[in-house]
Amino acid sequence: METNFVTFADSASQSAAGRAEPDSVLLDAYSNTVVTVAKKVSPSVVQIKVSAQPTKKSSVDVHKGRPGQQAGGTGSGFIISTDGYIITNNHVVAGASKIEVALPGDEFTQD
Known part of the structure; x- marks a missing residue:
């Protein structure tokens, strides 16, 4: 990047x-x-990719998933300590069953 x-x-x-x-x-x-x-x-800014388990709700959930399908989204965060502690907003990770983080210059692999 x-x-x-x-x-x-x-x-x-x-x-x-x-x-x-x-x-x-x-x-x-x-x-x-x-x-x-x-x-x-800038080097401490990370991209966050989240996935959530399918829901049985008839309406679309907060991560824009459709009922019965894997829901997910992306957001950003910041590394705030040398041991890798990351801070982000709650709405980015709320309901996530899987969280992936990409550092500057890294790309997510295809699932």
Whole structure:
């Protein structure tokens, strides 16, 4: 997985006298901070694939499955510790019978 980052700090933020506008300087600093943080945390973002057992309900369940069929979905999470602890939202894994995690650059295998 290739990640590209773009910053918008250029000469357009300079006034005619060659001095940077105060707002432009702050916006450039904010942009650079966001890019730096994104570069640092991107490797900890994971993709989560869940599967759930078929349900006998007549309506579609929360994972968009149809009655009698394997239900599932995907979401994202973050590795928050060196021992691999992952945090995600409850709705991503609620009712899951199988959870698979892919690290950046990895792909899920076909079932």
